[in-house]
Amino acid sequence: MFPVDISTLxxxxxxxxxxxxxxxxxxxxxxxxTLSSGPRIGLVTVAGxxxxxxxxxxxxxxxxxxxxxxxxxxxxxxxLAGAVYIAxxxxxxFRDGGMLDIxxxxxxxxxxxxxxxxxxxxxxxxxxxxxxxxxLPNFVDADRGNxxxxxxxxxxxLIIINTxxxxxxxxxxxxxxxxxxxxxxxxxxxxxxxxxxLAIALMMVYENLWQTN
Numbered sequence: 001m002f003p004v005d006i007s008t009l010x011x012x013x014x015x016x017x018x019x020x021x022x023x024x025x026x027x028x029x030x031x032x033x034t035l036s037s038g039p040r041i042g043l044v045t046v047a048g049x050x051x052x053x054x055x056x057x058x059x060x061x062x063x064x065x066x067x068x069x070x071x072x073x074x075x076x077x078x079x080l081a082g083a084v085y086i087a088x089x090x091x092x093x094f095r096d097g098g099m100l101d102i103x104x105x106x107x108x109x110x111x112x113x114x115x116x117x118x119x120x121x122x123x124x125x126x127x128x129x130x131x132x133x134x135x136l137p138n139f140v141d142a143d144r145g146n147x148x149x150x151x152x153x154x155x156x157x158l159i160i161i162n163t164x165x166x167x168x169x170x171x172x173x174x175x176x177x178x179x180x181x182x183x184x185x186x187x188x189x190x191x192x193x194x195x196x197x198l199a200i201a202l203m204m205v206y207e208n209l210w211q212t213n
Contacts, residue, residue: 003146004150004153008141009154011139011200020165026125027166030049033045033109035173042169044114044115045117046118046163046167052128056129060151061155083201
């Protein structure tokens with residue numbers, strides 16, 4: 001039996017896709033370093049972001065597995081916090097302002113700096129920290145067993161989604177920068193993902209509070 005239910009995995013990938021598409025620090029550092037130093041440095045930056053996600057995955061495997069084993073009630077509380085977090089991100093999509101400050105006049109950076117900064121940007125990004133701490137518990141099924149393997153599968157899914165979005169981002173940075181800086185396009189992206197994230201948050205609350213086994 002596959003460790004993760006396929007429908008659950010699909011729901012997780014849909015959720016993280018909406019989170020990944022909402023512009024944040026990872027998007028900014030990739031665009032800035034690509035615009036200042038070229039596509040090769042941009043791809044190194046993307047690799048650094050994915051390395052940061054590997055770190056988060058390993059920490060989640062240890063932490064959430066212990067949480068499930070020690071306290072189901074605490075686990076559900078964390079899962080509900082994840083719903084609140086997802087709803088908060090969704091609401092941000094309806095706020096005015098906050099346009100990305102992405103310019104193409106930044107100084108060139110080295111391969112080492114790009115990789116290191118991308119890792120730190122991702123590992124210290126509150127958005128990613130909360131995603132792993134508060135979102136993943138909503139998709140882990142302790143009854144299926146092998147919780148660490150489930151976490152690894154979810155982590156790999158996130159890395160794949162992230163890579164599929166960020167590699168083209170680095171290869172076409174200038175076009176993407178102009179695209180995101182267009183107020184109409186920016187509102188379309190942020191508000192559509194906002195609606196999706198709010199709907200997901202409501203489903204998460206329903207499953208944890210009102211759904212009966």
